[in-house]
Amino acid sequence: MSRRIIIKDALIVTMNQQRQVIRGDLAICDGVISSIRPGGDLDSVGESSPASDRQTAFFADRIIDAQGRMVIPGIIQGHIHLCQTLFRGQADDLELLDWLKLRIWPLEGAHDAESLYTSACLGIGEMFRCGTTAIVDMATVHHTESVFQAIVDSGIRALSGKCMMDRGQDVPVTLMEQREESLRESVDLLEKWHGKGDGRLHYAFAPRFAISCSEELLLEVGDLARRYGVMIHTHASESRGEIAIVQEERKMRNVLYFDHLGMAGDNLILAHCIWLDEAELDLIEQRRIKVSHCPSCNLKLGSGVAPIPELIRRNVAVSIGADGAPCNNNLDPFTEMRTAALIQKALHGPTAMPAWQVFELATLGGAQVMGMADRIGSLEVGKRADLAMLDLNHLHCAPIEGADVYTQLVYQARGSDVVLTMVDGRIVYEEGKLTTIDEKDLLRDASEAIVRVVRRAGIVR
Structure with a gap:
């Protein structure tokens, strides 16, 4: 009916x-x-x-x-970690790699299936209250089905995938995977969940970033994404420290490395892209790579300011995202839009990033990054409501x-x-x-879950 x-x-x-x-x-x-x-x-x-x-x-x-x-x-957030919402306020005033190694990785590794479901619902509920209707999400290594179930149960539209990590210095044993196991589990999840929730959930392969993934895994990810016709969602060029490690280990910068592996194409979404050189900018433009801009996160971690006006000038598809709650402390897309506009004006003058352009990134830009511009991003007859x-x-x-x-x-x-x-x-x-989430029960569950996850992670504040 x-x-x-x-x-x-x-x-x-x-x-x-x-x-x-x-x-x-x-x-x-x-x-x-x-x-x-x-x-x-x-x-x-x-x-x-x-x-x-x-x-x-x-x-x-x-x-x-x-x-x-x-x-x-509906606002489309181009980079989110639902698995991290539970960790809001647990990892403040740290540089990116310390933030990951000292707080976020141990906490993610301490998740159980129930705490992860709670974390995802917490993030979705907050975003619904702020007008977000679609997200590009990266889950953690384990219990990914809990995130997917929260996405389906709540009714949000999402591009999401299991985080992949099979190498890297200081990666806790709770997150370190074997390559074949990571690939097998990712494919199993794709085949089971892609298209669930009446088509609102789409799968994306989600290798965390170059320094936590072996070259063999990344090569396989590129092949599998082409075979299944799905997106790849990863981080790139977020901090100078990360880039230095990639250059030392892989002998080239992030975007060039992904291109070298055959991953660079219009199905690749790169979060952050702050420290790009001219060759990387050219590759992003030529290969039609998508970029997700996370202004508040990049400021709070002291990572820098992404060259968004230059990417827009090159007709690159750019979205805006809040990233995870512990590197931002809120998931309000209106805060992200305002911040995205203001930080560029400090660098390029008051006419940079006018309001109409920023709102485009939060709607049409997000739809383009998700590969769903024919269905969402604007209010037009025939598009989804x-x-x-x-x-x-x-x-x-x-x-x-x-x-x-x-x-x-x-x-x-x-x-x-x-x-x-x-x-x-x-x-x-x-x-x-x-209307799809019991807020009272969720708040109670979140309070209980963070206590046991922090205890399990062994973090002493």
Whole structure:
């Protein structure tokens, strides 16, 4: 039986090719946007509706009054670690490699299946509250099915995969894998979970980064990704220390090394890409590699500022992500958009990274990075109904009359301004309440889980 929803009298930021901002109605049928009609006339919901306009309005299962509110495409976060949400506040004021070796790797290795499910739900719930509808996630080495189950249960759209680590200095025994076992488990997970959740979950091979993966493993990953037609998601050029190790061990820089292994292509997503030289920039452009920008994380770890304006100038697909909670402390995409804009202005002047461009990265850019631009990233007839609704009638946004919508969204809005989040036409958050996650139970489970994980990890604060 079909399910119809009409969002009535909203200010709709479409992000379509014409970048139209329309005041009117948006109709959804079975998870797909079936009509966008200017004018706010509920009895007239668009020529693309399968029934007559008046019949569609009459038979709608639900009509949502959005008067005075703004509807935007769901925010797409291009780099997240759901497995780390539980570790918020456990690894502050450290440089990247120390952050990993002293805190994050031991904590990840101490996860059990239940704590990992809790961590994933914690991150998803926070992002739903802030209007995020899709993510590119990297799980940890073990218990990946717990993350996948949380993704399916909650209803978020995700590109995710098991983290792969078969070498590296100071990698704890709890995370170190044998190459063949890592590859076999990754393929098994792909074959079981890819396409689950009514197609919302897509698998990506996820070797952590070059210094924690053998060359043999990375070669196999490239071959398997081509064979199965899926993405590869990894980290690259996040810190000078990481690059120095890659150069010493592999005799070339990150992006050139991935190209040398045959991994560089339009199915490769590289998180961070802060310290790129000219040859790497050229390769990213030529091979159509995707980049995920994590501004707050890069500042908090002291890693640096990625050359995003240059990547955009080269027509590289760029998304924005919060990264993991312990290297950011919040997963609010509005914080990331504002930070992404401001840090480039300090380097390149006030006209760099204008608000409209930043909002593109958080929506259309994320869709391009995920390889899903034909389905998500904008509000258009035929696309999936992934969207968020905001109420900007607050002191920190006032006055809103006549203000540019992208300025409002990037510089003024906060995650707390989101009043509804929808994925595939399903409401997952509305008016202060998560609808697919029990928030009270989740908070209790998180408090219990972090105690046993920290104890198991043997970390002394």
